[in-house]
Amino acid sequence: MSDAYTDADRQRHLPDHPSNKWRTAFERDRARVLHSAALRRLAAKTQVVAPGSNDSAYGAYLDSPRTRLTHSLECAQIGRELGKELGADPDLMETACLAHDLGHPPFGHTGEEALALAAADCGGFEGNAQSFRILVRLEAKAMGPNGEPGGLNLTRAALDAATKYPWTLAEGQARGTGKFGVYADDEPVFEWMRHGAVLGRSCFEAQVMDWSDDVAYSVHDLEDALHAGFLVPKTLLSLTEQAELFELTEIRYASGASAPELSEALARLQALDYWPGDYDGSFAAQAALKNATSSLIGRFCQSAAAATRAAASQAAGLDIGQDAGPLTRYAADLVVPRQTRLECALLKAITARYVMQRDDARERRRRQRELVTGLVEGLSALPEHLEPAFHAWYAEAADDCTRLRVVVDQVASLTDDAAYALSTRLGTV
Known part of the structure; x- marks a missing residue:
């Protein structure tokens, strides 16, 4: 385990009695999430296309769309490698990514919206706050001294790494967002977890998890949209379609982005030699699409890694190219260039427009x-x-x-x- 992590980072809220001594604290965290019932349930929760549905433009049975579980596994693979590249503990990173969607209810964001209204009188509902609640209360693993549920009793660093929005509902509203990471009755554990943290700032590992999540679902949802036949790539050559796509991107995923810079972002993507400019479902097309998926993930992650290293070196007063050492906890921030964020936002908007906004x-x-x-x-x-x-x-x-x-x-x-x-x-x- 990296020396960049302290005993306080590895501390647990409740007394712990590990079954063996040869695993690190973060390896135990990863195992606890991996073996949890909450993670298994994600196998039957909607990502974009409903599990086991025949929701396909081809009219064929689509038996292998991504679910919340497969998305979480793919996010974990991306986050583990990106975090490791930058010096974060890979098991800690994988734990955070595996845990990030545990709180999603049935039917994805649709269920989340319905529960937010239904729970308005008891503090609202938010998938990220629900994930935290599962980790510290609802998942059966640990018990407190008075018999109270203690969730998985993860380390402080693991809980913090899995917390995308480290603030309450009231703080979120003050920030102008409905997103928040903790309910009122879970605040005692939240305050323990955030001891020594920067107010309102996500730790480095949570930032890597968040970007890994964006990369995973933007790229993989595009792949699913092509497989299901909902997106015909040549549609994106239409200037009318582009204008509507850019408007949706700005409204939902890239506030303040101008149509010209979004047009440039789309042009960069379409100019890539691996961009899926056509797709007919043949084996060759499927193989090309899979390679495009891998290449897009590499493009987005390598861009963030390079920018983050450069910023860390500059902050440390080092020359360009000099290594600033492991980047962990609150020693650095993840830097994602604006051009990269806009390309990712466009992919999200493509799926939203051609899959989620269909009349049916x-x-x-x-x-x-x-x-x-x-x-x-x-x-x-x-x-x-x-x-x-x-x-x-x-x-x-x-x-x-x-x-x-x-x-x-x-x-x-x-x-x-x-x-x-x-x-x-x-x-x-």
């Missing part, structure tokens, strides 16, 4: 929002349908706010299929 997809999301809202209402009226652990917490709750949070925790834990099944059982569909 909008209608599906509307039904899913209604289903999630109905589950919260149904379980609140019939709490006996809660799973045993949630039912016990519901019975022990001292007020309506706490009971609502238990119901929201239960609904958020469901896979897509489990949400449909429970809705049928409750009679809410």
